[in-house]
């Protein structure tokens with residue numbers, strides 16, 4: 551049954567407890583709710599499948615060994631970062647949203663303690679992100695499942711002599727780079743390639759070039775760094791299938807045969823599908839989705855225009871920008887300013903007194919940093935190529951672990 555909205559209580563439901571959801575919750579609690587003069591009491595209800603927020607960009611290194619990164623910074627308890635707010639203004643609901651009824655304005659949740667609960671909302675923000683094909687690279691369920699998956703992979707890793715990483719984007723390159731350096735070490739400074747690596751790590755890129763967001767010369771530098779840690783790159787031949795089909799997805803420790811689209815076969819002791827993501831939007835009506843499964847989101851206002859008033863999306867589940875943490879952090883103030891405007895207008899505010907819509911503008915300049923092992927990296931920021939040292943300094947040292955606790 552719908553959780554009764556007390557006559558004076560209005561829920562602002564946020565679904566998804568990661569970069570988009572947690573940042574939006576903080577912003578609303580700090581800057582929006584406290585500034586609304588209304589007879590209603592607004593409450594932020596954060597629905598999260600996980601109880602910990604994690605630094606997802608760090609997964610390529612974190613999956614290898616706990617000792618490589620401080621665990622208390624990698625995983626941060628969500629409830630603890632909201633203790634600072636007044637009682638009654640925030641609720642964390644542990645569970646998975648299984649149905650979002652935008653007409654009735656309710657969301658049905660399978661709670662972590664085994665119940666089903668329906669929460670009525672006055673405003674809603676969908677921030678459920680996107681999952682990877684490989685469960686090693688972020689939450690496919692919650693933190694416990696991620697740790698179990700890492701444990702299974704780590705048990706198989708010492709026996710592996712061949713690892714295939716499918717994909718040519720930053721996740722695949724970073725994962726191959728971390729594994730290559732950890733398992734093989736680095737060639738001496740006079741060698742362009744590590745001869746006879748202990749473990750054959752192969753990246754298989756479907757596209758003719760790796761790192762599509764970066765220019766050709768940067769991608770070539772990345773390939774040269776990879777060669778020095780025993781990683782081979784095959785380009786222009788996507789993976790067609792694996793046998794068994796569950797390798798790398800349902801079973802992260804399974805040896806398999808990898809068949810490429812050109813008919814060639816490779817054997818792999820471990821296989822990591824590190825290409826693309828799948829938006830976590832199955833609980834939303836298909837009428838609100840793009841053909842790729844992301845939620846159709848107004849690219850300027852971040853409203854879901856087809857869903858009705860005061861319903862928004864942010865982060866990787868939304869269609870307004872490519873998936874990247876910096877785009878989310880730029881989008882949060884825009885989203886929250888527009889939520890504030892909508893709340894003011896619906897709560898007796900005069901149109902003239904409410905601020906105008908704030909508009910999101912995506913920064914399309916070449917910006918991406920890709921560490922390759924613990925001491926090298928390639929990248930660009932705002933259109934300028936970065937030297938390896940700077941990529942290490944900004945990202946490769948710790949994969950931005952400090953961001954998680956500060957969300």
Ligand SMILES: Cc1cc2nc3c(=O)[nH]c(=O)nc-3n(C[C@H](O)[C@H](O)[C@H](O)COP(=O)(O)OP(=O)(O)OC[C@H]3O[C@@H](n4cnc5c(N)ncnc54)[C@H](O)[C@@H]3O)c2cc1C
Nearest residue numbers: 566568569570599607646647678679680830865866874875
């Ligand atoms: C391996 C890897 C490395 C990356 N590196 C970088 C990088 O270096 N720089 C960068 O800018 N970006 C990077 N990205 C992208 C970045 O991680 C994402 O843009 C970011 O995590 C998206 O945040 P989000 O809040 O939209 O969702 P996510 O981080 O995807 O989180 C979604 C949350 O919602 C929860 N959830 C899902 N479904 C439900 C449901 N039905 N009910 C309740 N909760 C649900 C999930 O459990 C999760 O906690 C990387 C991505 C990956 C996979």
